[in-house]
Amino acid sequence: MEMTGAQILMAVLKEEEVDTVFGFPGGAVIDIYDELVRTDIRHILVRHEQGAVHAADGYARASGKAGVCLVTSGPGATNTVTGIATAYMDSIPMVVITGQVPTHLIGNDAFQEVDIVGITRPCTKHNYLVKSVDDLARTMREAFYLARSGRPGPVLVDIPKDVANQSAKFKPQEDIKIKSYQPTYRPNMKQLKKIVGLVKKARRPLLFGGGGVILSGAAEAFTAFARKTHMPVTTTLMGLGAFPGSDPLWLGMIGMHGTYRANMSTGNCDLLIAIGVRFDDRVTGKIETFAGNAQIVHIDIDPTSIRKNVGVAIPVVGDCLQSLNELNRMITEDNQNAFEEDHREWLAQIEEWKKQHRMAYDQGTETIKPQFVIDKLFEITEGRAIITTEVGQNQMWAAQYYHFDGPRQFITSGGLGTMGFGLPAAIGAKAAQPDRIVVDVAGDGSIQMNIQEMATAMQSCLPVKVLILNNGYLGMVRQWQELFYEKRYACTTMDHQPDFVKLAEAFGAVGLRATRPEEVIPVLKEGLACEVPVIMDFVVEKEESVYPMVPAGANITEMLLV
Amino acid sequence: MKEDKHVITMLVDNEPGVLSRVVGLFSGRGFNIESLCVAETVTPGLSRITIVTKANPPVVEQIEKQLNKLINVVKVRDLTHQDSVMREMALICVKASPEHRAEILRIVDIFRCKVIDVGLEHYIIEVTGDEGKLTALLNLLRPMGIKKIARTGTIALIREPK
Numbered sequence: 001m002e003m004t005g006a007q008i009l010m011a012v013l014k015e016e017e018v019d020t021v022f023g024f025p026g027g028a029v030i031d032i033y034d035e036l037v038r039t040d041i042r043h044i045l046v047r048h049e050q051g052a053v054h055a056a057d058g059y060a061r062a063s064g065k066a067g068v069c070l071v072t073s074g075p076g077a078t079n080t081v082t083g084i085a086t087a088y089m090d091s092i093p094m095v096v097i098t099g100q101v102p103t104h105l106i107g108n109d110a111f112q113e114v115d116i117v118g119i120t121r122p123c124t125k126h127n128y129l130v131k132s133v134d135d136l137a138r139t140m141r142e143a144f145y146l147a148r149s150g151r152p153g154p155v156l157v158d159i160p161k162d163v164a165n166q167s168a169k170f171k172p173q174e175d176i177k178i179k180s181y182q183p184t185y186r187p188n189m190k191q192l193k194k195i196v197g198l199v200k201k202a203r204r205p206l207l208f209g210g211g212g213v214i215l216s217g218a219a220e221a222f223t224a225f226a227r228k229t230h231m232p233v234t235t236t237l238m239g240l241g242a243f244p245g246s247d248p249l250w251l252g253m254i255g256m257h258g259t260y261r262a263n264m265s266t267g268n269c270d271l272l273i274a275i276g277v278r279f280d281d282r283v284t285g286k287i288e289t290f291a292g293n294a295q296i297v298h299i300d301i302d303p304t305s306i307r308k309n310v311g312v313a314i315p316v317v318g319d320c321l322q323s324l325n326e327l328n329r330m331i332t333e334d335n336q337n338a339f340e341e342d343h344r345e346w347l348a349q350i351e352e353w354k355k356q357h358r359m360a361y362d363q364g365t366e367t368i369k370p371q372f373v374i375d376k377l378f379e380i381t382e383g384r385a386i387i388t389t390e391v392g393q394n395q396m397w398a399a400q401y402y403h404f405d406g407p408r409q410f411i412t413s414g415g416l417g418t419m420g421f422g423l424p425a426a427i428g429a430k431a432a433q434p435d436r437i438v439v440d441v442a443g444d445g446s447i448q449m450n451i452q453e454m455a456t457a458m459q460s461c462l463p464v465k466v467l468i469l470n471n472g473y474l475g476m477v478r479q480w481q482e483l484f485y486e487k488r489y490a491c492t493t494m495d496h497q498p499d500f501v502k503l504a505e506a507f508g509a510v511g512l513r514a515t516r517p518e519e520v521i522p523v524l525k526e527g528l529a530c531e532v533p534v535i536m537d538f539v540v541e542k543e544e545s546v547y548p549m550v551p552a553g554a555n556i557t558e559m560l561l562v
Numbered sequence: 563m564k565e566d567k568h569v570i571t572m573l574v575d576n577e578p579g580v581l582s583r584v585v586g587l588f589s590g591r592g593f594n595i596e597s598l599c600v601a602e603t604v605t606p607g608l609s610r611i612t613i614v615t616k617a618n619p620p621v622v623e624q625i626e627k628q629l630n631k632l633i634n635v636v637k638v639r640d641l642t643h644q645d646s647v648m649r650e651m652a653l654i655c656v657k658a659s660p661e662h663r664a665e666i667l668r669i670v671d672i673f674r675c676k677v678i679d680v681g682l683e684h685y686i687i688e689v690t691g692d693e694g695k696l697t698a699l700l701n702l703l704r705p706m707g708i709k710k711i712a713r714t715g716t717i718a719l720i721r722e723p724k
Contacts, residue, residue, distance in 0.1 A: 121583055122590050126633040129579075146633065180575070180636040304627040307620065 005133040005164040006035035009097070012140040013041060015173060018068050020044060020059060020431050022052040026072020027112060028099025031164040036070070044431060044460045047452040049076050051424040053083025054450070057092050058428030061411045062386055062436075064217065066093040066147045067428065073099045074112030077158075078119065082418060084154045085123040089415025090238060091215055093152035095143050096124075102162040103131060117158050125153030130160070133168040138176075145176040150183030151302040152215055183301060187318030187326060194314050195273065195297050196330045199229055200338075202271035204293075204346040207231045208254065211238030211414065212276020212300055212320050219243070219407040221324035222275065228331050230339040231273075232350055234262040236283050237399055238414040239276070245383070245403030251350065252359065255283040256550045257396045260357035260559060261350050263550065266291050267557035268349075275299045276320045279309035280415065285556035299323045357548070357561055359400055368517050370394070370469040370540040373524075374401035377439065377467065380524050385437040386411065386429050390422040390446030392476035394469050396546040398441040420449025426464040427457050437465065437528060444470040445494055454507040457533040465527055466535045468500055471542045479545045483560065504535035513537040563618035567596070568642045569718050570625065575634040576602060576609040583632050584611055593617065593625050597650075597715025608636065612717045641718045648718040652696055653678075654687045657707035666706060673699050684709060 003011065009032060013021070020042045025033045036043055046052040049071045056067030067087075071080055077098040087094045101110040117129045126146050128139050136159070143155040199205060213222045213235075219242045226233045226249055233243045234254040243250055252259030254266055266272065272294040277283070284290040287309055295313040298306050299320060306315045316323060361371040374397050377385070387402050388411040389395040395412055404410050411429055413421040422440040430438040440447075447468055457464050469475075474492040481489050504511030510530050514523040520538065527536040548559035574580050581600055588595050596614040603610050617625060622640060629638045641648070658666055658681075670677055670687055673695065679686035689699055693716065700708070 117579065118582070121579070122586055178633065181633050302631070304624065304631055308624060 001170050002167045003170045004031070004035070004167050005136050005159065006031045008133070008136050008168065008170050009140060009159070009164070010035050010039050010041070011170060011172070012137055013068065014039065015141075016066070016144045021068045021070050022046055022055040022059070022428065023070035024049050024052055024072065024076060026076050026099060028073035028101060028161045029070060029164070031161065032070065032097070032099065032159070042431070044427070044456065046424065046456045048450065049079035050083050050420065051427075051450050051453040051456060053080045053094070053096060054086065054418075054421050054424035055428035055431070055453075055456070056094055056096075057083060057087045058388060058411055058425030059432045060087075060092050060094055060428075061425070062408055062429035063432035064408065065432075066095055066144055068095050068097070070097045071099070072112065073101055073116075074114045076112075077114055077116035081119060081123065084120055084156065086413050086416045086418040086421060087154040088123045088125065090211060090413065091152050092154065093147040094154040095147050096154055096156045098156060098158050099164075100129065100158045100160040103160045104162070106160065116156065120156050124156050127156040127158070129158045130163050133163045133166040136163060136168070137170060138174070141174065141176050142178065145178075146181070150181070151212075184303075184317045185301070185319040185322055187299065187316050187323040189326065191314055191316045192323065192326050192330065195316070195327065198271055198295060198297065198314070199273070199331070200335065203342055204269045205229070205231045205271040205273065205343070206265050206269035206294070207233045208235070208266070208272055208274045208277060209233065209239040209242045210236040210275070210277030213239055213242040214407040216276065216301070216320040218276070218321035218324050221321055221328060223247075224328050225324050228328060228336055228339075230336070230343050232265060232347060234258070234265065236277055236280070236414070237412060240399060240410045241404035241407045244405045246405055253399055255556070256285070256552075257400065257546050257548065258550075259359055259400075260548055260561065261353035263548070263556045263559060264353045265350055267293070267555070269294045271295055271297070273297045275324070278305045284309065285550045285554055289555045360562070363517055365517060368514060368520055368538055368540045370397050370471070370538070370544055371401050372517065373467065373469060373520055373538050373540065374398055374441065376520055376524055378402045380521070380528060381437055381439070385409075385439050386433060388412065388422045388426040388429060388438065388440045390440070390442045391417045391419045392443050392446060392474065393479065393546050394441050394443040394446065394475075396476075397469065400546075419446035423447065423450050423464070423466060424453045424456070426466075427453060427460070427462050430462040430464050431460070439465040439467055442466055442468050443475055444468055444472065444497060444500075445474045448498075451503070454504070454509055454533060454535070458508050463531055463533050465530075466533070467527075468535065468537045470497070470500070470537050470539050471544065472497065473542065476546070478543070482543070482545065483549070484551070500535050500537040507533070509533040509535060511535050511537070513539065515539045563620070565616045565618050566642070568615050568617060568622050568640055569612065569646075569648060569716055570615060570629070570638065570640050571610060571612045571718055572629055572638045573603065573608050573636040574611055575636065576607050577634060580609070580634045581611070583634060584629065587628055587632065588613075588615075591624070591628065593621065599715045599717050612715065614716050639720065641720060644720050646718050646720045648692055648716050649690055650693060650696060650714050650716045651688070651690045652711060652713040654689065654700070654703060654708060655710040656685055656687060656703050657709055658683060658685045659706075662706045666703070669699070669702050675699070
């Protein structure tokens with residue numbers, strides 16, 4: 001059947017079961033938009049292309065499906081770069097479709113022309129410039145296949161305007177095989193047997209999960225493994241929700257702002273089982289001494305993650321889910337009782353660390369503590385909300401004080417640390433999970449980076465909740481300046497702020513404010529009950545800092561405590 | 563950790579942008595490139611890239627893994643400790659004053675290279691060999707005065723089983 005490029009594109013999106021596209025139109029994609037509105041695919045019109053990518057990203061993280069975003073050439077395309085890099089660092093499956101000037105103008109510095117394939121080469125899993133309409137269907141199918149398979153990631157497809165309106169024969173569905181791309185899902189069984197051997201011998205084991213556990217849908221298997229082996233568990237920021245935050249074996253997050261007991265356990269364990277992690281510097285602190293008393297086992301689908309930062313005793317390249325299923329199969333019932341006995345002393349030591357330094361704050365009667373707001377948010381939502389964050393103190397407090405019981409509940413820019421991520425990501429998450437409460441935990445600094453997306457939330461009827469921890473500072477940088485730069489607050493004071501309540505109202509949303517501790521709960525209750533988008537502005541303690549803190553480059557067990 | 567020279571050869575899809583992906587990977591991750599050669603192979607659609615790099619063992623491991631991760635890279639091999647043959651080629655334009663002309667030709671003969679262009683005051687010499695041979699030749703020619711030089715990087719192939 002003869003179809004235009006734009007029609008072929010829509011046909012492939014339908015094949016790939018895409019139900020939502022986040023985008024912003026422009027000259028080079030008019031033909032594509034003209035077809036898009038003839039389908040039943042929902043289009044969410046953003047206010048800035050960065051918002052489109054982050055929203056597609058939030059959609060992907062909340063649903064487990066690939067996010068799709070569609071933008072025009074030139075500035076439309078360059079505006080997506082931060083969002084693409086964000087998704088790339090966190091391995092989020094996403095297909096970004098950019099318009100391009102007609103093929104005969106490419107290279108001529110045409111209006112709104114930019115070499116987006118060249119620009120995004122280092123921050124995409126792969127990217128394509130489609131030069132002929134005959135290649136379009138296959139390229140799009142490859143893009144989805146690459147985005148979702150192996151270690152997932154964003155794939156960009158650049159479609160020139162003439163390719164979108166020329167016609168070609170369309171062949172429905174074909175199997176995609178790429179000779180040079182064959183991710184290893186199946187783990188090496190001999191290696192797994194060795195792991196079981198180490199697990200049986202270990203007296204102070206620690207299970208350490210990351211975003212890979214969530215991406216591969218292995219949270220349940222991960223939890224089962226921990227319970228079977230009676231092993232304490234920590235995760236990275238990206239792994240929060242892979243293990244229930246309410247379980248007694250849960251130690252809290254590891255790393256720069258990890259809990260005292262999680263970091264102490266890492267320094268003192270004799271076996272560290274790392275699954276779906278990549279040993280980021282914010283996790284390891286000083287790499288030379290990281291888990292210095294432990295043998296490290298590392299399971300990951302991406303061979304480049306293994307031995308990139310730390311040496312490992314047993315490397316396993318494979319899918320987290322398949323590996324954990326095999327491990328769970330190998331550990332028999334009669335092992336289980338032994339584990340409880342073997343780890344008794346170790347768990348007692350961890351309990352001791354917990355008592356020594358609990359995660360705590362002192363909510364007085366005058367000013368609101370930011371931790372208190374998150375604490376109450378957790379209570380009122382009964383731990384069931386989807387939380388997105390901006391980046392900085394707000395992100396860390398959300399990670400520390402909201403306890404996630406399930407995967408895909410905590411949506412944050414972990415690797416790239418992108419301010420302005422939270423609001424559009426919340427919009428994407430709400431589009432994917434309309435029945436869940438979605439809250440963007442924000443700072444007064446970062447919310448202003450993509451505040452324009454409030455209009456998107458309004459227009460698309462996606463009632464997200466924005467919770468601003470307003471301290472009038474770029475708080476995390478201020479904290480570093482306080483601790484390491486003798487309180488020289490260079491350029492971190494936000495001396496002029498908009499009135500966030502009026503701003504919300506200007507967008508047609510609801511604006512609420514709390515300035516005193518007793519107002520926190522009523523504002524949260526009212527805001528969470530609203531059926532339209534809400535901004536809740538919590539004026540909090542100005543110079544509150546996030547603790548514990550491992551100074552950059554220090555040993556992970558050397559924490560600054562409150 | 564000690565940095566050693568490694569010759570890494572790879573088959574890649576012969577498509578626009580592939581070289582840029584490979585080179586971008588090296589620059590983006592701070593890997594070193596001493597030389598680089600690219601040309602088509604007999605298989606349609608495939609090219610061979612040979613890169614000489616200096617790196618310590620963990621970095622070489624990362625280089626190989628990262629290259630393998632690129633979708634357009636079909637196969638990667640580190641030939642450094644393999645039974646392989648390696649060659650590079652140079653075109654050397656050397657000053658040929660009357661008193662040196664005979665000496666230069668003797669050197670060319672000894673090194674089994676060729677004179678491919680002759681002028682009143684120069685020869686252009688074509689030489690092929692491993693890096694040591696080229697260096698030795700250049701050391702001998704330098705006193706006569708090297709006007710210009712064009713040099714390929716190393717290309718290499720693994721030996722077939724005998």
